[in-house]
Amino acid sequence: MAVKTDWHKLHGDAFRAARCVVTGGAGFIGSHIAEALAELGASVAVLDNLSSGRRENLPASAEFIHGSILNSDCIARACAGAQFVFHQAALASVPMSVERPREFYDVNVTGTLNVLECAAAAKVKRVMFAASSSAYGDSEVLPKMESMPPQPMSPYASSKVAGEGLMRAWANCYGVDTACLRYFNIFGPRQTADSAYAAVIAAFAKAMLSGKKPTIFGDGEQSRDFTFVHNAVHANLLAARSERSLAGDVFNVACGTRVSLNELARVMRDALDRADLTPVYQSPRAGDVRHSLADLTHTRADLKYEPVVDFESGLRATIEWYKTLIPSV
Numbered sequence: 001m002a003v004k005t006d007w008h009k010l011h012g013d014a015f016r017a018a019r020c021v022v023t024g025g026a027g028f029i030g031s032h033i034a035e036a037l038a039e040l041g042a043s044v045a046v047l048d049n050l051s052s053g054r055r056e057n058l059p060a061s062a063e064f065i066h067g068s069i070l071n072s073d074c075i076a077r078a079c080a081g082a083q084f085v086f087h088q089a090a091l092a093s094v095p096m097s098v099e100r101p102r103e104f105y106d107v108n109v110t111g112t113l114n115v116l117e118c119a120a121a122a123k124v125k126r127v128m129f130a131a132s133s134s135a136y137g138d139s140e141v142l143p144k145m146e147s148m149p150p151q152p153m154s155p156y157a158s159s160k161v162a163g164e165g166l167m168r169a170w171a172n173c174y175g176v177d178t179a180c181l182r183y184f185n186i187f188g189p190r191q192t193a194d195s196a197y198a199a200v201i202a203a204f205a206k207a208m209l210s211g212k213k214p215t216i217f218g219d220g221e222q223s224r225d226f227t228f229v230h231n232a233v234h235a236n237l238l239a240a241r242s243e244r245s246l247a248g249d250v251f252n253v254a255c256g257t258r259v260s261l262n263e264l265a266r267v268m269r270d271a272l273d274r275a276d277l278t279p280v281y282q283s284p285r286a287g288d289v290r291h292s293l294a295d296l297t298h299t300r301a302d303l304k305y306e307p308v309v310d311f312e313s314g315l316r317a318t319i320e321w322y323k324t325l326i327p328s329v
């Protein structure tokens with residue numbers, strides 16, 4: 001069963017008729033932000049080069065600009081008259097970034113600088129940046145608090161930390177307000193499973209629904225704060241609505257609970273009634289962190305954030321969605 005979040009109840013008329021730009025809005029998280037905004041009566045413009053996103057992910061009412069965040073003309077066109085920018089476009093895979101670091105810096109850092117320049121020129125009210133929990137690296141201290149020093153362990157993580165720096169600098173120097181939302185392992189419908197770099201829930205779902213055993217890199221005791229995508233959408237909308245200037249402030253976006261990959265595989269085996277699909281273990285991957293768990297104190301206090309969908313409900317809905325893709329996942 002699909003998860004139905006009542007965006008109107010949560011956000012009322014806050015976005016009605018407001019022009020909102022979603023970069024990367026044809027991708028997984030961006031398309032859920034675009035969908036919620038469209039439901040709330042916003043005028044949604046999506047800028048995406050479709051490198052991993054898909055046109056069919058967009059809500060019907062959204063204006064689509066097919067272009068790159070490396071092309072300032074396209075960004076300027078999207079930002080004209082906009083109040084908010086939800087900047088999701090990025091290359092978003094840790095292992096791929098280890099292979100192609102320069103490309104990741106071009107898109108994730110220079111591209112983010114381009115978005116900020118255009119947003120400032122268009123006098124956008126606030127830019128919400130898709131930051132990443134990978135910023136915390138593999139320090140053993142849990143839970144992760146925003147006040148901890150960043151320790152990026154991969155080119156991807158370091159490009160995302162650089163993006164946070166740009167958000168703070170642009171708020172300080174160029175009068176565009178910004179917020180950095182550090183997502184912790186977001187999952188849900190539309191997360192792509194058809195790549196060697198797929199995130200873990202998508203990869204497990206694809207394997208198990210095709211009758212194959214899921215692969216775990218390492219011993220499976222590594223853990224993540226798995227977060228259903230509507231929680232990330234909610235945090236973005238709350239940040240946009242904040243009455244105080246956020247000036248590049250960083251916020252954890254998560255559920256505040258930790259699940260090991262062995263546990264995840266077990267829950268998915270139960271959900272699919274496939275006790276035979278026990279994991280296959282391979283060597284750990286470069287750049288992967290061991291444990292991840294968010295402290296939500298700051299996000300709760302400042303943005304009045306509470307997760308709107310828990311892990312199990314989100315996982316069930318996500319598995320149901322992957323089932324609809326069979327045999328094409």
Ligand SMILES: NC(=O)c1ccc[n+]([C@@H]2O[C@H](COP(=O)([O-])OP(=O)(O)OC[C@H]3O[C@@H](n4cnc5c(N)ncnc54)[C@H](O)[C@@H]3O)[C@@H](O)[C@H]2O)c1
Binds near residue numbers: 068092107131185
């Ligand atoms: N999924 C997660 O758990 C997670 C965790 C932390 C941070 N993030 C961040 O959230 C954002 C969205 O991630 P996602 O999981 O939805 O990934 P995704 O790959 O589904 O979405 C990224 C989108 O950006 C687009 N894109 C890539 N390069 C572009 C460019 N040069 N110009 C325009 N569009 C471009 C892609 O086509 C895609 O639609 C990313 O910034 C990612 O780094 C995701």
